[in-house]
Amino acid sequence: MSKNEEDIIVCRCEDITLGEIRKVIREGATTLDEVKRITRAGMGPCQGRTCRLLVAGEIANYLGKPVSEILQSSYRPPFKPVKMGDLAQIHEGNGDCCDCDSEEEGVNS
Amino acid sequence: MRSSADVVVIGGGVVGASIAYNLAKQGVKDVVLCEKDTFANGSTGRCGAGVREQWGSEGNIRICKASIDIFENLQEELDYDYDIEFVQKGYLMMAYTEKEWDQFQKNVEVQHRLGVNSILCTPEEAKEIVPVLNTEGMFGATYNARDGHANPFHTTNAYLKAFERLGGEVNDFTEVTGIEKRGDKVAKVKTTKGDISAPVVVNAAGPWAAPVGSMVGVELPVYTERHQILVTEAVGHLFDPMLMSFSLGIYCQQTPHGSLVMGIGDPNEPKGYDIGQSWQFLKKMSDVMCRLVPALKGVRVVRQWSGLYTISPDAHPILGTVPGVDGYYQAVGFSGHGFMLAPIVGKLISEMIVGKEPSIDISDLDLGRFERGDLRVEPSVV
Ligand SMILES: Cc1cc2nc3c(=O)[nH]c(=O)nc-3n(C[C@H](O)[C@H](O)[C@H](O)COP(=O)(O)OP(=O)(O)OC[C@H]3O[C@@H](n4cnc5c(N)ncnc54)[C@H](O)[C@@H]3O)c2cc1C
Numbered sequence: 017m018s019k020n021e022e023d024i025i026v027c028r029c030e031d032i033t034l035g036e037i038r039k040v041i042r043e044g045a046t047t048l049d050e051v052k053r054i055t056r057a058g059m060g061p062c063q064g065r066t067c068r069l070l071v072a073g074e075i076a077n078y079l080g081k082p083v084s085e086i087l088q089s090s091y092r093p094p095f096k097p098v099k100m101g102d103l104a105q106i107h108e109g110n111g112d113c114c115d116c117d118s119e120e121e122g123v124n125s
Numbered sequence: 126m127r128s129s130a131d132v133v134v135i136g137g138g139v140v141g142a143s144i145a146y147n148l149a150k151q152g153v154k155d156v157v158l159c160e161k162d163t164f165a166n167g168s169t170g171r172c173g174a175g176v177r178e179q180w181g182s183e184g185n186i187r188i189c190k191a192s193i194d195i196f197e198n199l200q201e202e203l204d205y206d207y208d209i210e211f212v213q214k215g216y217l218m219m220a221y222t223e224k225e226w227d228q229f230q231k232n233v234e235v236q237h238r239l240g241v242n243s244i245l246c247t248p249e250e251a252k253e254i255v256p257v258l259n260t261e262g263m264f265g266a267t268y269n270a271r272d273g274h275a276n277p278f279h280t281t282n283a284y285l286k287a288f289e290r291l292g293g294e295v296n297d298f299t300e301v302t303g304i305e306k307r308g309d310k311v312a313k314v315k316t317t318k319g320d321i322s323a324p325v326v327v328n329a330a331g332p333w334a335a336p337v338g339s340m341v342g343v344e345l346p347v348y349t350e351r352h353q354i355l356v357t358e359a360v361g362h363l364f365d366p367m368l369m370s371f372s373l374g375i376y377c378q379q380t381p382h383g384s385l386v387m388g389i390g391d392p393n394e395p396k397g398y399d400i401g402q403s404w405q406f407l408k409k410m411s412d413v414m415c416r417l418v419p420a421l422k423g424v425r426v427v428r429q430w431s432g433l434y435t436i437s438p439d440a441h442p443i444l445g446t447v448p449g450v451d452g453y454y455q456a457v458g459f460s461g462h463g464f465m466l467a468p469i470v471g472k473l474i475s476e477m478i479v480g481k482e483p484s485i486d487i488s489d490l491d492l493g494r495f496e497r498g499d500l501r502v503e504p505s506v507v
Contacts, residue, residue, distance in 0.1 A: 043286075046297075050163050053170060053278035054207065056382070061358050061427050092428045093402055097358060101422025103411035 026074075027067040029060020037071055041078045047087040048072060058089065061097045126296050129322040130157040132478060133314045134329055135301045135337055137162075138169035139277060140456050140463055141329035142284035143471025146203070149291035151479045156293045157323070158285070159316055161300035165281040167331040169464065171400075171432025173354060173376055173388055174280075175367050176465040177216045177272035178241050181232040181504035184489070185441075186239045188469055191485055193271060195468035204290075205283035210276035210381050215366035217246075217254060219266045222372055226264035228504050233267055243269035255364040257420045274367060274378050277464055284471075301330075304340040304453075311341065311452035325452045325478060332398065332433040334457035341450050346495055347437050347458045348396045352388060353406040355429040359383030363420055373413055385424065387414060400431045434461040439500040444470065444490040445477060454478060455492070 022035030032055050040054045048064075051057055051071050058064030058071070068088070076083040131153050134145045137160025145158045160166070178190040195202075196211050203209075220226040229245070236243045246268055248260035254268055285295050296318060303315040304326055314321045330337040338345040359382055367378040377387035389410045407429060415422050437443055437458030444456050454477065456470050463470075473483045494500060 047163055049166070053165060054282060059356075059428070061425070063428060090430075092430050093404075094407070094426060094429065097425035097427045098407075099423055099425050100357070100411040100415055103407050103426065104415040104422070106408055 026070050027055070027057035027060065027064070029062050030056040032057040032067070034074070037074055038078075041075055046075060046079060048075070048089040049087070051075070052089055063092070064089070126299065126316075126318050127155070127157055127294055127321060128319065129155070130294075131155040131323065132157070132325040132327060133301075133321050133323045134158040134327045135314075136160065136167070136329035136331055136333075137164045137281070137285070137295065137297065138167045138329065138331050138463075139165070139281045139284070139467040140169075140331070140459070140470060141327070142281045142288065143467040144327055144329055144456060144474050145293055145295075146284045146288040146291070147471040147475035148478060149288050149293045151475050151481075153475075153479060154292060156288070157321055158288070158293065158295045159299040159301050159314070160295070160297050161317075163297045164285055164295075165278050167333075168432045168435070169277050169281055169331070171354065171430055172277050172464050173274070173378065173386055174277040174464050175216065175272075175274045175369075175376060175378060176211075177269065177367070179216055179218055179232065179236060179243050179267060179269045179272060181228065181235065182502060183235060183239065184501060185503055186236055186241060188485060188487070189465055190239065190241060192466055192469035195472070196273075196275065199280070199283070199468065203283040203287040205279070205286065207279050207282070208276070209279045209283050211273060211280075212275070212381055213271055213273035215254070215268055215270045216272035217251060217266050217268050217366040217368050219251065219368070219370040220264045220372070221262055221370060223264060225372060229265065229267050232504065236269070241269060242271065243267050254366060255368065257363055257418050258368075259417055259419055268366065272367065274380070275464075276380070280464075280467075301337065301340070306341060306450070309449060309451050311450065325454065327474065327478075328453070328455040328457055330457070331463075332435050334435060334455065338455065338457070341453050343447050343450060343453065343455070343492070345443065345455075345457060345492070347435050347443070349398055349433040349435050350394050350396055351399050351401075351431050352390065352394070352434050352461070353402060353410075353429065353431040354386065354388040355407065355410060355426050357385045357421075357424045358427050360385070360424050363418065368417070373417070375410070375413055375417070377414060377418075384427075385421070389413060398433065400433060402429045402431055435463075436460045438495055440503060441501040442466065442470070442490060443492050444474065444487050445492075447492055
């Protein structure tokens with residue numbers, strides 16, 4: 017391996033390296049939430065789908081605990097990133113999209 | 126965990142963190158902070174983190190102006206390893222009714238008198254500040270360049286790290302379950318990790334302020350209410366200031382990271398501790414914001430969540446001591462603007478505790494005002 021282990025990208029969405037993750041764990045973070053709040057790992061478009069387990073593994077390793085004992089962070093909606101323009105066009109009630117032009121209404125409506 | 130302390134601070138949100146740090150800075154040796162979860166897990170880590178001195182009442186303008194003074198040097202003062210991301214790119218407050226516009230003009234007069242350099246803008250001028258803005262229906266706006274926002278996680282963490290360097294102790298996953306008095310005096314704090322003897326305790330428990338107050342027999346007239354919020358993916362620069370409108374019930378900022386954080390109020394929100402999210406919020410938020418800033422149509426929402434406002438009868442915080450309970454201090458009921466107040470409130474509460482004259486008189490923000498019928502009035506709240 018030519019690459020320094022610390023430079024490995026753990027959170028691809030936010031470009032966070034293993035070195036950055038390990039630093040906050042050394043500084044006292046013991047939960048996924050704390051690591052996320054300080055480094056942004058898991059805050060990007062994929063919402064931690066890949067990095068959650070890696071980060072949990074790092075915490076577990078540092079604390080000498082099984083991964084199952086590491087406190088998870090919450091899964092938050094939406095489950096996939098969704099455009100605001102698409103959300104704005106959903107009609108209450110049926111959840112279908114339509115072609116209505118929301119720009120025609122006044123901002124103050 | 127220490128078994129005795131000079132002061133125990135309850136709550137690891139931005140308010141508790143600021144109070145703890147300021148106490149240590151004032152030279153109080155043995156300060157212990159107890160947080161039932163981890164730092165910034167309450168309202169702080171869920172908030173919009175906007176900071177403004179564009180208020181309508183003299184009291185709020187003064188205190189928020191003093192808080193911004195602190196924010197401007199906070200990164201250096203706390204000597205923080207990361208970035209608290211405090212940026213001052215202004216607040217643009219938009220009026221959509223004649224009444225609101227009248228009020229804004231009055232506010233600006235008061236602001237000018239107190240040294241705030243806010244300006245009145247026509248819709249055209251507002252569009253010069255935010256070119257992507259659709260100004261349809263807007264009467265006018267006010268803008269103040271010194272307002273801004275910061276990162277709530279980092280601000281809280283920065284306070285806690287500086288507090289620890291000054292000898293303070295932070296205990297996470299440590300819930301305060303009771304407070305014992307000896308006569309009228311605070312004597313002992315009971316926690317899930319053991320007892321701490323202490324003559325002074327500070328209630329900075331955010332949404333849980335009322336249950337903590339009742340531990341010393343103080344009844345707090347506050348209630349909690351859910352407020353929803355979302356964040357988008359990071360995109361290129363769209364606009365600088367925090368956009369805010371009371372009529373539309375919205376605020377929206379672009380963070381230094383490029384993501385947009387925004388929220389919209391719901392007048393029918395029931396009181397309570399629910400912090401779930403709704404689909405209706407996503408739709409309403411998108412409806413309003415895509416009209417206001419059409420460029421947002423192509424921007425993707427990545428996460429939504431909610432947090433609690435802790436609201437007092439006059440929507441102002443309740444600060445300081447309570448007659449009859451020696452050694453009990455509180456900083457609660459921030460009514461949706463506790464993030465911006467935390468730096469100055471931490472300073473003022475710590476001054477009170479060490480027996481100094483508070484650098485700003487906040488005696489009218491005590492709990493007793495509700496009994497006296499001396500409620501504070503603020504014409505400019507969301
Ligand atoms: C959606 C939203 C947007 C907002 N936007 C803004 C904004 O733009 N600008 C602004 O200034 N404000 C804003 N606010 C308000 C702001 O978040 C709060 O006023 C502020 O964070 C209050 O800080 P706090 O430290 O008092 O409370 P919290 O952050 O809630 O901290 C209290 C802490 O006490 C702990 N605790 C409670 N009980 C106990 C116990 N018994 N033992 C141990 N620990 C305990 C809790 O776990 C919690 O961590 C917003 C709020 C929300 C919900």
